[in-house]
Amino acid sequence: MSKALVRDVAAQERPQLRAFVADEETRAVIGQVAGDLMITGAAIHNGTVRDAIEALGRQRSPRILIVDISASELPLSDIDELAEVCEPGVSVIAIGERNDVGLFRELVHHGITDYLVKPVTATLLQRALVQAVEGTAPHQRQSGRLGRIVAVLGARGGVGATMVATSLAWSIATGRHRRVVLFDLDLQFGSVALSLDLDPVNGLRDAVENPGRIDGLYLDRTLVRHSETLFVLGAEEPLDDVVRADRDAVGLLLQELQTKFHFVVVDLPRQVSVAAQQVLQSATNLVLVSDFSLAGMRDTMRIVQLMHALNVGCAVTVVVNKAGEYRAGEIPRGEFERGIGRSIDLVLPFDARRVCPAINSGRPVASAGGPVADLLRELADRICGNKVAARAGLLRRLLAGLR
Secondary structure (H helix, E strand, O other), rough: OOOOOOOOOHHHHHOOOOEOOOOOHHHHHHHHHHHOOOOOEEEEOOOOOOHHHHHHHHOOOOOOEEEEEEOOOOOHHHHHHHHHHOOOOEEEHHHHHHOOHHHHHHHHHHOEEEEEEOOOOHHHHHHHHHHHHHOOOOOOOOOOOOEEEEEEEHHHHOOOHHHHHHHHHHHHHOOHHHOOEEEEOOOOOOOHHOOOOOOOOHHHHHHOOOOHHOOOOHHHHHHEOOOEEEEEOOOHHHHHOOOOOOOHHHHHHHHHHHOOEEEEEEOOOOOOHHHHHHHHHHHHHEEEEEEOHHHHHHHHHHHHHHHHHOOOEEEEEEEEEOOOHHHHHOOOOHHHHHHOOOOOOOEEEEEEHHHHHHHHHOOOOOOOHHHHHHHHHHHHHHEEEEEEHHOOOHHHHHHHHOO
């Protein structure tokens, strides 16, 4: 990946409106209303909610999405699958044929902004679109669906936490086609951008020190694009300067990133600063990386205990890296697990032949092949949920057809 890669995130602006509707009459009404409201770039497709799921699994989500659930046998299941592929902050308007209050309430509970019954009139659709844009829909949930925060922390220095964070973010962005931002909270010694052969853009320090500077446009100028789905937020501040990350600023920054990305992967410095604590308190997942050393065992145990007090709802995944590098001096797995009071989730073997060249050439280790790459992709599956589970809606439909 060349360092000259285009960084114009604004060019990847989301479309305003997309619709997947099965009948010509409704498509005509949507086209009329989009014209009346002067919605530029509106795309109206002949299709259903299933077509929307397939399309948005690989393309950017619009700000407003209209889907036809008329032919859906399990509309709630389909809406859940749609939510998995949609970016955070999408307003979804469902259109169907059932005038059912119970269905409407369930759809709203599953995150739908509004539900319209066919035949759809221009007046009702215009009102629904305006309310979706303004966030004033009567049943619109203000919390919305936000991206997940995945913190990656090394129990001690040199265990490869940045390698794991980089490969995890790359695997989710590439294998799952989700929008991911990789946020390096170490503003002086962080190496996330270096690991992907990118140059960080100035601006992150101002954001983490001054809450008032944080907004969508400011972030767009600070993010560095690695691919269509993977972005990096990092810095290389002078070593003779003091960076004072503000807890509130980091919290606001995380919230802003959650509205733009499916996953926010944060590579945490080992020091548990107020900024790091804010990340740990907000995290949905923590990937804790160690080695089979006495210090690693001790500090893994301490961090697990800290998370019980700091964020009991956070799912902690323990990863041991470089297993076998110092075979004679390593603590046996069973003893390590007794010491930390829980099981190890993944053990990555030491593989200098593949891992070191990938790191030194600015490539994610997960792309290098071999057992370590396979296990790193397995880690991504654990964080995202097994791919088989992602097809649960299809399985349920098949089973329903057999009854």
